[in-house]
Amino acid sequence: MRVLVVEDEVRLADALRRGLQEEGFVVDVAATGPAGLELARRGGYDAMILDVMLPGLSGYRVVRQLRAERNWLPVLILSAKDGEYDQADGLDCGADDYLTKPFSYVVLLARLRALLRRGAPQRPAVLTAGDLSLDPARRRVTRADAEVALTAREYALLEYLMRRAGEVVSKIELLDHVWDASVDTAPNAVEVYIGYLRRKVGRDRLETIRGAGYRLVP
Amino acid sequence: MTGRRSSVAYPGRWRAYLRVRLSLRTRLTAISVLGLAAGLAAGAIGLTAVLALALERSADADARTTADAIAQLVAADAVPDPLPVAGNDVRVQIVDERGRIRAASIGADRLVPMLYAGEREELAAEPTGAVTVPGARLGLRGPVRVIAQPAGGPAQPRTVLVARSMADINRSLALVRVILLMTFPLLVAAVTVIVWRAVGATLRPVEKLRAGAAEITGGEQAGHLPVPGGGDEIHRLAVTLNDMLDRLEAARARQRAFVADAAHELRSPLTSLRTQLEVAQRLGSRTDWPAVADDLLADSQRLSRLVDDLLLLARADQRADQSGVVLGPVGPVELGELAATVAARYPRPVRVVPPGRPLWIAGDPDALVRVLANLLDNAVRHARSEVLVTARPAGPHWHELLVTDDGPGVPPADRQRVFDRFTRLDDARARDAGGAGLGLAIVAQLVRRHGGTVELADVGRAADVGLADDAAGRDGGAAGFGGARTGLQARVRLPADPVDDEPGPA
Numbered sequence: 001m002r003v004l005v006v007e008d009e010v011r012l013a014d015a016l017r018r019g020l021q022e023e024g025f026v027v028d029v030a031a032t033g034p035a036g037l038e039l040a041r042r043g044g045y046d047a048m049i050l051d052v053m054l055p056g057l058s059g060y061r062v063v064r065q066l067r068a069e070r071n072w073l074p075v076l077i078l079s080a081k082d083g084e085y086d087q088a089d090g091l092d093c094g095a096d097d098y099l100t101k102p103f104s105y106v107v108l109l110a111r112l113r114a115l116l117r118r119g120a121p122q123r124p125a126v127l128t129a130g131d132l133s134l135d136p137a138r139r140r141v142t143r144a145d146a147e148v149a150l151t152a153r154e155y156a157l158l159e160y161l162m163r164r165a166g167e168v169v170s171k172i173e174l175l176d177h178v179w180d181a182s183v184d185t186a187p188n189a190v191e192v193y194i195g196y197l198r199r200k201v202g203r204d205r206l207e208t209i210r211g212a213g214y215r216l217v218p
Numbered sequence: 219m220t221g222r223r224s225s226v227a228y229p230g231r232w233r234a235y236l237r238v239r240l241s242l243r244t245r246l247t248a249i250s251v252l253g254l255a256a257g258l259a260a261g262a263i264g265l266t267a268v269l270a271l272a273l274e275r276s277a278d279a280d281a282r283t284t285a286d287a288i289a290q291l292v293a294a295d296a297v298p299d300p301l302p303v304a305g306n307d308v309r310v311q312i313v314d315e316r317g318r319i320r321a322a323s324i325g326a327d328r329l330v331p332m333l334y335a336g337e338r339e340e341l342a343a344e345p346t347g348a349v350t351v352p353g354a355r356l357g358l359r360g361p362v363r364v365i366a367q368p369a370g371g372p373a374q375p376r377t378v379l380v381a382r383s384m385a386d387i388n389r390s391l392a393l394v395r396v397i398l399l400m401t402f403p404l405l406v407a408a409v410t411v412i413v414w415r416a417v418g419a420t421l422r423p424v425e426k427l428r429a430g431a432a433e434i435t436g437g438e439q440a441g442h443l444p445v446p447g448g449g450d451e452i453h454r455l456a457v458t459l460n461d462m463l464d465r466l467e468a469a470r471a472r473q474r475a476f477v478a479d480a481a482h483e484l485r486s487p488l489t490s491l492r493t494q495l496e497v498a499q500r501l502g503s504r505t506d507w508p509a510v511a512d513d514l515l516a517d518s519q520r521l522s523r524l525v526d527d528l529l530l531l532a533r534a535d536q537r538a539d540q541s542g543v544v545l546g547p548v549g550p551v552e553l554g555e556l557a558a559t560v561a562a563r564y565p566r567p568v569r570v571v572p573p574g575r576p577l578w579i580a581g582d583p584d585a586l587v588r589v590l591a592n593l594l595d596n597a598v599r600h601a602r603s604e605v606l607v608t609a610r611p612a613g614p615h616w617h618e619l620l621v622t623d624d625g626p627g628v629p630p631a632d633r634q635r636v637f638d639r640f641t642r643l644d645d646a647r648a649r650d651a652g653g654a655g656l657g658l659a660i661v662a663q664l665v666r667r668h669g670g671t672v673e674l675a676d677v678g679r680a681a682d683v684g685l686a687d688d689a690a691g692r693d694g695g696a697a698g699f700g701g702a703r704t705g706l707q708a709r710v711r712l713p714a715d716p717v718d719d720e721p722g723p724a
Contacts, residue, residue, distance in 0.1 A: 011513045012490040019497035022504075080485040101489035105496035 001116060002026045004048040006036030006062070007078070008055055016049065019105060020112075033057025040066055040073055047115050049108075052079040052090065060093050067094035072120045076111060078103065092137040094125045127162040129218050132201055134162050141201075148200055153178070157193050158201065161216040170213035246417045251410045258405065262398045269394060273387045277363060278348055281380040284308065285367035288378045292369040300324045307383040309356055313338070315375045325357070332356055332364055332379050341366035342377075353383060360385030423452045427459070434463070479639060480528045483655070487521040527656040531639065531663060544667050546582035550715060553577040553609035553617055560590045561607050564598055571608040577617040580715040585664045589672075592657040593621040593708045600625030600706070616670075617714050622677055622707040633674045637662040661710075670712035677705040 003025045007013040010031070017027045028045075030036040033054040040048055040062070052059035063075055075095040079086065082100040090098045096118065097111050127134045131144040141148045141158065150158065156178045161169060171190045179185050186192075194214060198206050207215045240248070284303065288310055291297050301310045301323040309326040311319055317335060322328050333341070337349050341364075348365045356362055361384045370376035423446035434441030442463060445456040494513055498505040554572045561568040579586075590607070597605045601623035608620040628636060639659040665672045 009486060009490055011517060012486075012493055014513075015490070015494040015497045019493070019500060022497070022501055080482055080489070101485050102492045103489065105493055105500070 001046045002028070002044055003112070004028050004030065004036065004039055004045045004073075006030045006033070006039075006048065006054065006059070007051040008032065008053070009051075019109075023109060031055075033059070033062050037062045037065060040071065041069070045073055046120075047074045047076065047112060049076050049078055049112070050095070052077060052081060052086075060090060063090075063093045063095050067125060070122070070124075072122055074115045074118065074120055076108075076115055078108075088137075092125060127159070127165070129162055129165050129205065129216060132162075132205060134159060143201060150197075150200060153193060154196055154200070158197055161206070161214065165216045165218040168209050168212045168215045173213070243414065243417050243421055247410060247414045250413045251406060254409050255402075255406050258402060262402065266391060266395055266398070270387075270391055273390065274363070274384070277382050277384065277387060278365060281308070281348075281363070281365045281382045282367070284310065285365055285378045285380045288312065288380070289367050289369035292376050292378065293371075297321050301326075307358065307386065309358070309381040311379045311381075312369070313377045313379060315377075320376060326381075327356070332381050333366065337364075338366060338377065338379075342368075350384075351381075353385070356381055358383040358385070360388050423456075427452070427456055431459075476532065476639070483524060483528075484521065487517050487524065490517045491521070524656070527660055530660060531656065544582050544585065546584055548580055548582060550578050551581050551583050551586055553579065553619060553712075556583075556586055556590060557607045557609045557619065560587055560594060563591070564594060564605075566598055566601075566605070568594065568598065568605045568607060571606065571610075573609045573611065575611075577609055577611060578715045579617055579668070579712045581668045581712065582664075585668070589661050589664050589710065590619065590621070592661045593710070596657060597621050597623035597625070597706070597708070611714070612711060615714055616711050619710040619712070620707055621710075622705060624705040627676045627704045627706050628674055636674065637672070661708075665710055665712070668712055670710060672708065672710045675707045675709060677707045 001024075003020055005013055005016050005020070005027060007016065007029070008031045013029045013031065017029055020027045028039060030039050033056040035056075036048075036050065036054065037057060039045075050059045050062060054062070057065075059077055059079065063077070066073060066075070076097040076099060077090045077095045078099050078101060079090065080101040081087075087098050087100070096115055099108060099111060125135075125137065127136070133142045134140075136159065139155065141150055141155065157174065160174065160177050174190050175181075175185065179189065194206060194208075205217055207217060209215055288297075288301060292312065297312065297320075299321050301312070301321050303310050303323040306325065308323070309332065310323040311326050311332055312321040313331045314320055317331050317338070319328050319331060326332070331338070332355070333349060333351070337351070341347055341349060345366065345368060348363050350361050350363050353360050353362045358381070362381050363384055364379055364381040367378040367380070368375070369378050423444075426444050426446070430441070430443040434443075442460050443456050445460065446453050491514060494510060494517070498507070498510045554577060557570050558572070561570045594605065594607070602625055604624050606620070606622040608618075608622070610618050610620070612618040637658045639656055662672055
């Protein structure tokens, strides 16, 4: 497995390189943001360990750029910034994990392994389908850049469908994942809300597959 | 002796007791009421005394008038019998030199004179006086005042005695006294209530201030005291206290920010140490321990320097305004010597351009060595080939130290920012494994404390820098940099020590 370490502190980067090589990884080190971005673009890496405070380009911007280029390289952010918003921002940028310094090396290895287990499927932070866009971090839905106002239930329904974009989703699944099982729900609640959503995001976005369920057109 | 000692301590103890137990409101009310009561009492006593005197005088004057009238009758030898008097409180007798009654008014005794011989003699010696005798002697109520008026001629000396009862006067006085005694306590009570409430109303804002202050915990929220309306003393007090709270809050915020930044900065070298050790542990016997030891040592020295820098800044941070307050011992420092000493520490060639004459400033030698060392550290780290240190005069009251290198410059927008703490610029010059962003902050702090200034400027084009003519050369001796396209010059200006500076051609 090939790992890219982007860290500007020479001794720390070196220690990581030696340690990961000992674990059997092939390790490349970059010391600046632009260098790290360039290497990540070239591809061939299975994971990236990325510091935030980098010369040239901050770690956050590197991740955002990669995700914007639809590069789904698994990223673990390593940072001295331990504030809640720093961590939230890092993860919302598109990183897959966040570890604060000083960290336990053993934990780093374990998280790296977990990262590799997850693989690198397409997992954009902001869900899109045509001109429809849903940003879970901000709970904001836009259609052709115009904000769409949705109730909490409508939003939850749309989010679930967008995460399963292109797949047929049955009413039972929707009831299970979007409605609270402990509350009595009307039997036609799903149809009603699909109706609401259609009015707001467009009829052609949500298809009804007779006998099977619904499908959001990607 | 114990007796004497305790009596000396006693008043003090009482005073202390009173001050502690009684509230301000109580004390103020008590003082004003007591003062008023004392004043009223004194006034009442004075009033009754004056009234008594006046009434007495008036009675005497009446008696005198009656006596005069009777005396005239005597002189005219037309004394009626009985003598006419006005009112039945008056008795008149005409007495001869032997004490025999010659004439009397109705009700007056015809056999016994109203005054004894001794009393008559007393009045003969002092004719305008009066004597007070008990009324029982004359059958009148209350004390009786008797005057004597000589009448008649030397052939027939007579004395007119007029006696007037004081009973009605005494009755009036008693009435006045009763009225005063009744109204006095009522008045005092009324005033007590009024003063009590007035003082209470005045002190209410003070109590609000106290309650407000009790709520300020010094925690997350910056508290403020409630400011009462009006422009009086309490309002001004509240405003001033709120200003003080703001200043304290600002100082705390500075301190908090510093601590947060410091903690953050310390994480980097600590992480490096920890990870290196953990990796070395896992590699076990295959670790190149000497190399690891070198790296660990470098990092722990970095940590140590960082802690020293932080302590220096924390100590220097005691006051917001820090110019001119040097922390260490102050002595004369010669800039040329300073430059030569510090430059000698660097293995790479640092060229020193000495000043034409000794340049003295007053300052802390260690601090100034630190300033120059930090600037040289930066310069040496980033210079491509050459570093230059120049010491020169700059005007009649200032001296300058210039540290010039031919490495990459700093964009004008960032030239002020680099002196902030923990700032690292996002470019090749500022970011490296050695700097923690504190070096220039310390330089700025120490220079400011010496009453000087420090700034950065580009070199490479002398016109940019605006250098003055002097013996050290037009561009501070940076002629050697003519070939370099970029370069950075740090310029430190310090106030010249007037005592040791020799005037003369620069």
